[in-house]
Amino acid sequence: MATSATQCLYETFPFPTPGVDRPLIDVVADEIPLVIEGGPADGWSVLDAGCGTGHTLVGLARAYPRVHFTGLEPSAAARDIARRLARRHGVTNVDIVDGALPDAALDRRFDFIYSYGVIHHLPDPHAGLAWLGEHLADDGLLHLWLYHAIGEAQRMRDRELVRLLGAHEDAPGLDVVRALGLSLSLDAYGMPGAWAGTALDQREQDVFDADAYLNPVVHTLRFADLPRLLDGVTDWIAADRLYGPHGAPYLDLSGTGGLPPHGPELLRPEDLFDDPGLRRRIDALDHLDRLRAVELVQRPTGFRALAGRGAALHRCTRRIAGNLLPGAAPGA
Numbered sequence: 001m002a003t004s005a006t007q008c009l010y011e012t013f014p015f016p017t018p019g020v021d022r023p024l025i026d027v028v029a030d031e032i033p034l035v036i037e038g039g040p041a042d043g044w045s046v047l048d049a050g051c052g053t054g055h056t057l058v059g060l061a062r063a064y065p066r067v068h069f070t071g072l073e074p075s076a077a078a079r080d081i082a083r084r085l086a087r088r089h090g091v092t093n094v095d096i097v098d099g100a101l102p103d104a105a106l107d108r109r110f111d112f113i114y115s116y117g118v119i120h121h122l123p124d125p126h127a128g129l130a131w132l133g134e135h136l137a138d139d140g141l142l143h144l145w146l147y148h149a150i151g152e153a154q155r156m157r158d159r160e161l162v163r164l165l166g167a168h169e170d171a172p173g174l175d176v177v178r179a180l181g182l183s184l185s186l187d188a189y190g191m192p193g194a195w196a197g198t199a200l201d202q203r204e205q206d207v208f209d210a211d212a213y214l215n216p217v218v219h220t221l222r223f224a225d226l227p228r229l230l231d232g233v234t235d236w237i238a239a240d241r242l243y244g245p246h247g248a249p250y251l252d253l254s255g256t257g258g259l260p261p262h263g264p265e266l267l268r269p270e271d272l273f274d275d276p277g278l279r280r281r282i283d284a285l286d287h288l289d290r291l292r293a294v295e296l297v298q299r300p301t302g303f304r305a306l307a308g309r310g311a312a313l314h315r316c317t318r319r320i321a322g323n324l325l326p327g328a329a330p331g332a
């Protein structure tokens with residue numbers, strides 16, 4: 001199998017950190033019950049597609065010891081760190097396997113597949129999603145984190161300039177990024193000044209800057225792109241969360257509530273406006289257009305969606321069931 005330029009980048013800059021001694025990213029494990037009722041159930045089989053160095057994967061595996069986790073990752077450097085990380089934390093319910101979407105050889109299906117920050121780097125995102133669909137159980141759930149087209153517009157222009165000025169270099173390097181004075185701040189993704197509770201060290205800043213400015217393939221998307229990208233892959237799609245310089249609110253398109261009182265922020269479309277006329281107008285829109293208005297006001301840099309098959313919606317929280325996108329809902 002040919003190694004893509006994207007895979008070479010992550011070989012040099014394993015994401016999110018080459019540090020086996022760095023803390024796990026526990027926030028996903030802590031907050032997954034806001035998406036899946038009760039979190040992944042005992043006995044489930046879960047796939048992290050493009051797990052990188054495994055700081056999220058090992059955090060989840062530690063939090064859900066009766067669930068079996070598989071991390072799929074084409075970068076040997078990242079796989080090595082993920083395996084060492086699992087050993088360091090005494091986590092045994094996780095396998096790390098070599099492979100790249102959309103043609104990895106894996107003859108298993110999974111109850112829950114998540115893929116964070118990966119699909120938008122594939123030359124053909126639909127093909128990658130179709131592979132994920134083939135490996136999803138009949139009642140499986142698919143959770144995606146994607147770059148958003150509105151909030152990432154300036155970074156895409158900066159990336160274009162970096163790639164233009166560095167076009168003749170043989171190996172990925174950060175000279176042009178540094179000379180232009182560019183540096184990615186995690187504030188842009190609603191993670192103010194900290195990663196896993198600690199500031200980035202220089203090696204990690206390099207990894208984040210390489211990911212941000214040197215990536216050969218980046219698609220930025222909106223919620224409205226999902227029904228087309230997931231056509232034939234899942235039965236339904238629901239909006240979950242936005243990420244941006246103003247924070248990372250969970251979306252609640254139907255006013256179902258359901259977040260703990262002192263937990264993360266919840267955003268209802270009508271919260272965008274004080275004016276009662278504007279609140280009525282946004283209320284009259286369907287979910288895709290309500291989301292469009294939210295996206296235009298909030299200008300997110302990233303977003304998360306959940307998609308699924310069959311009875312999988314019953315495994316989700318009421319908030320998710322209230323966030324279904326039209327045209328991709330059960331029975332549509």
Ligand SMILES: C[S@@+](CC[C@H](N)C(=O)[O-])C[C@H]1O[C@@H](n2cnc3c(N)ncnc32)[C@H](O)[C@@H]1O
Pocket residue numbers: 006007010011015016049050051052053056072073074075078099100101102115116117118121122211
């Ligand atoms: C931005 S990193 C995200 C890592 C991890 N999901 C996280 O959120 O920390 C993207 C990861 O996708 C991996 N990747 C690149 N191309 C891939 C492909 N075709 N299939 C699966 N993973 C891929 C990269 O090696 C890298 O580890």
